[in-house]
Amino acid sequence: MKFDTIIIGGGLSGLVCGIECARSGRRTAIVSAGQSALHFWSGSFEFLGSQGGKRIIEKPLYHAGSLDPSHPYRKIGIDRTAALLDRTVPLLAEAGIKAHGSLERNHYRMTPLGFTKPAWLTLDDYLAFGNLSDLEGKKAAVINIYSYIDFYPRFLEAGLRKLGAECTSADVNVPQLDILRQSTTEMRATNMSRFLRDDAVDALAREVEKASAGADMVVMPAVLGIFSDEPVARLRRGVSRPIYFVATTPASVPGVRCQLSLRDLFIRLGGQFMPGDTVTRGDFQGNRLRKIYTVNFGDIPLEADNFVISTGSFFGHGLIADLEKIYEPVFGLDIEAAPNRDDWYDKDFYAPQPYMGYGVVTDTHFRPRRHGETVDNLYATGALLSGFNALHEGSGAGITLATAFHAADQITKE
Amino acid sequence: MNLQEQNISDNNFESCIKCTICTVYCPVTAVNPDYPGPKQAGPDGERYRLKRPYFYDEALKYCLNCKRCEVACPNDVKIGDIIQAARIKYASHGPSLRDTMLANTDFMGQFATRLAPVVNFSLGLKPVKYLMDKVLRIDDHRTFPKYSGTRFESWFRKKAEAAQESFTKHVSYFHGCYVNYNYPQLGKDLVTVMNALGYGVRLLDREKCCGVAKIANRCIDEATRDGENNLRAIREAVGRGDEVLATSSTCCFTMRDEYPHLLHLDNHDVRDHIMLATLFIYRLLDEGKARIAFRKDYRxxxxxxxxxxxxxxxxxxxxxxxxxxxxxxxxxxxxxxxxxxxxxxxxxxxxxxxxxxxxxxxxxxxxxxxxxxxxxxxxxxxxxxxxxxxxxxxxxxxxxxxxxxxxxxxxxxxxx
Structure with a gap:
């Protein structure tokens, strides 16, 4: 089976790259082995959160200039990176996802555990503020759903108080959710979001309105709107105070929404999405990848002019660590990693862990190497790359998106 | 020695990281709160069941065995297999009369095709439906598929078989119960298309039901016997150089994957030769081994x-x-x-x-x-x-x- 472009990996990076390739009219396929890390999404994207010993930086684009030259942003070029990332908000909007933010200046988001973190983009409905002083003196009502097992309002309240907000808290319930309590394990955000629609949202709105009397704002776990904006809009219509959501896990509501919306946009643009399949190997001819083989297709090859590998880091199985080595399992691409297992870790758990910076070695165009030779028609994007510690520097989404746009541009402007 | 690999059971429930993504994509969880969801029913429950069978939950019967949990799982855990295997292993009572009747598609089909007009007429009658609903608990809203008066196999032997050996290339066809007893036209269509593409069609020797209904209704001994028989027939076909085509995605999936995973039937020697007819045809056309022309007036x-x-x-x-x-x-x-x-x-x-x-x-x-x-x-x-x-x-x-x-x-x- 022949395509123009095949992308291995159906997470944020693979989908965005796929959307851009399909939009250019190329016959594009995405092979996806299981659902992606986007399912744990906070509702915010980071570009650069901390750098040069500063835990929180305010001007990320300015600081990006002093990153190591091997960092993906520097390899692309800072101006070019900014131009690529400016395409994110319109692309999300096309998929039906509304977000805001700026590369010039970080804003702040709050985690469900009450920590304040810098962010580049945040979904319009989610708890975010431009300055740490914005919440001073505000009266926030933290509203939880009665018996919801994945949200702990006390942590969030403590975080809000630390920023000078006054907090009240309350549990609310609507009878339409009683059905979920029959099974003690199923009181989950994504399950609730299936039942919180139509009348159930109106009932929830009445309860939230009552429980937040006297407050300036309502903060709630993200438990509605998994398939559309309508339940959130309906809730807003029924509550006289602004409502801000905090995404919870496992399986976050905005994460599933974003994954499905991007996948649907890719399919609308003519892309072929192949879920639940795993690429097993590639056929190389000289420095070019000609074909790939998958579990489901058996001996039927998938051919393309260009390939993109966006399989993620350890979590996505883009990288595998066993007792002796770290390797890239699809093609055996060259890896940047310490050879000795003892050097993979820092014994201080909270220190930047070396293994998090490991990934495939690439040239200036993000083409990976195999047996020391660059593969001419293969591009690597996202968490699979080396040269950064996304967790420590708060740069995961920015790198994922910038390298995805960059790979798509190189393929479509050939 | 790789400890991580030594640590994993056949159904790899240890690979579950409790991410709950399977639950998001479970069609049953979305509508039926009595179902504990694939994570709880599968890998989580398995830990308890291994400790004590007492922890088996009868609500696992609500699993559709659709395998959408497995498609969604980021860690390739065989969630659906874990649930079905637990139903087979731990369910306290055997299948009911109704479940046995629904499972035995071959037996029911052989009976019903002989009396097709009577059976079709009766199954449409309100009092019959009422009785089936009340006595057997087969829902009276359901429309039963009509039985055919002539089985596909009979038609094939009488009308098509003789012409097939004049072809130089052949495929073997696993028609399944539905084509044989209810809808022979699909089998006839397959013969038409394959013949036009230059392939003669053969039947498998004494094909039985693929077993999906028996597995779902826990008639495991019968399903295993049918599976062994089908693998014998498939090996014979593959031995003469044929690929084995199915027109039902479920029959095909059952023989390729449920045989080894749930019935413990080793099919590794023939698994890659069992495929859907559409895959086989696409490949013929893609590789230029056959050509196809379409009617100009088809809209x-x-x-x-x-x-x-x-x-x-x-x-x-x-x-x-x-x-x-x-x-x-x-x-x-x-x-x-x-x-x-x-x-x-x-x-x-x-x-x-x-x-x-x-x-x-x-x-x-x-x-x-x-x-x-x-x-x-x-x-x-x-x-x-x-x-x-x-x-x-x-x-x-x-x-x-x-x-x-x-x-x-x-x-x-x-x-x-």
Whole structure:
């Protein structure tokens, strides 16, 4: 089976790259082995959160200039990176996802555990503020759903108080959710979001309105709107105070929404999405990848002019660590990693862990190497790359998106 | 020695990281709160069951065995297999009379085809439906598929077999119970299409039901016997150089994957030779080994529905690509969404409402699509969609049989 472009990996990076390739009219396929890390999404994207010993930086684009030259942003070029990332908000909007933010200046988001973190983009409905002083003196009502097992309002309240907000808290319930309590394990955000629609949202709105009397704002776990904006809009219509959501896990509501919306946009643009399949190997001819083989297709090859590998880091199985080595399992691409297992870790758990910076070695165009030779028609994007510690520097989404746009541009402007 | 690999059981429940993503994509969780969800029913419950069988939960019977949890799992945990294997191993009582009747498609089919007019008439009668509902708990809203007066096998022996050996190339056809007892036309369509492409069709020696209904209803000894028989027949066909084609995604999936995973039948020597007819045909055309010509006057708006086991096989693209090759087709791909019937599941009174609830978004999308018909590779999806959305459903092979210019295709492939 022949395509123009095949992308291995159906997470944020693979989908965005796929959307851009399909939009250019190329016959594009995405092979996806299981659902992606986007399912744990906070509702915010980071570009650069901390750098040069500063835990929180305010001007990320300015600081990006002093990153190591091997960092993906520097390899692309800072101006070019900014131009690529400016395409994110319109692309999300096309998929039906509304977000805001700026590369010039970080804003702040709050985690469900009450920590304040810098962010580049945040979904319009989610708890975010431009300055740490914005919440001073505000009266926030933290509203939880009665018996919801994945949200702990006390942590969030403590975080809000630390920023000078006054907090009240309350549990609310609507009878339409009683059905979920029959099974003690199923009181989950994504399950609730299936039942919180139509009348159930109106009932929830009445309860939230009552429980937040006297407050300036309502903060709630993200438990509605998994398939559309309508339940959130309906809730807003029924509550006289602004409502801000905090995404919870496992399986976050905005994460599933974003994954499905991007996948649907890719399919609308003519892309072929192949879920639940795993690429097993590639056929190389000289420095070019000609074909790939998958579990489901058996001996039927998938051919393309260009390939993109966006399989993620350890979590996505883009990288595998066993007792002796770290390797890239699809093609055996060259890896940047310490050879000795003892050097993979820092014994201080909270220190930047070396293994998090490991990934495939690439040239200036993000083409990976195999047996020391660059593969001419293969591009690597996202968490699979080396040269950064996304967790420590708060740069995961920015790198994922910038390298995805960059790979798509190189393929479509050939 | 790799400790991490030594640590993993056959059903790899230890690989579960408790991310709960499977639950998001479970069609049952979305409608039935009595079902504990795939994570709890599968890998989480397995830890308890291994400790004490007492922890087995009868609510696992609500699992459709659609395998959408496995398609979604980021860690390749065999969640659906864990749940089905637990049902087989731990369920306290044997299958009921009703479940045994629903499971024995061969036995019922042989009986019913002999008396097809009487059976079809009776199954449509209100008092019969009422009695089946009250006594057997087979829901009276259900429309039973009609039985055929002539079995596909009988038709084939009488009308088609003699001509098949004149071909130089052959395939063997696993027709399944539905084609044999209910809808021989699909089998006839396959013979038409394969013959036009230059291939003679052979039947397997004494084919039995693939076993999916027996597995679902825990008639495991019978399913294993049927499976052993089918593998014998498949080995014989593969031995003479044939690929074994099926027109049902579920039969195909069962023989490839459920045989080793749930019945512990080793099929590794023939597994790659069991495939859907659409995959085989697509490959012939793609590799230039056969050519196809379509009628110029064929004009249809077709909506393709992806059966759950087709999603799991990962072969949707072969069927949809063939349909999209037809020049006069206005093609719509429906969202991949379970129709809710899951074989015999939706016939059971206790499941009927959930079955319809699961399929509701799909039925709405079909009705809104304005399609002439739905194309789909699964017969039970067909019953469900025809009954619930009121739109006819055709197997892609039947669509091809109608859309190709048979004379021209035969000529292109050197068939006289």
């Amino acid at each position: 249809k708006k077709i909506a393709y529905h992806t059966p759950c086991h087709m999603e799991k096989l990962g072969w949707t693209i072969f069927s949809t690509s063939l349909l999209q090759m037809i020049p006069g087709v206005d093609f719509i791909k429906l969202d991949s969404h379970c129709c809710g019937i899951a074989g015999t599941y939706g016939f059971k009174k206790e499941n009927y409402a959930y079955s319809q609830g699961i399929g509701a978004p799909l039925f709405d999308q079909i009705r809104a699509s304005g399609c002439d018909f739905v194309a789909c590779d699964c017969e039970t999806c067909k019953w469900q969609i025809e009954m619930s959305a009121g739109v006819p459903v055709l197997n892609p092979i039947s669509v091809l049989a109608d859309a190709i210019d048979i004379e021209e295709t035969r000529r292109l492939n050197g068939v006289s």
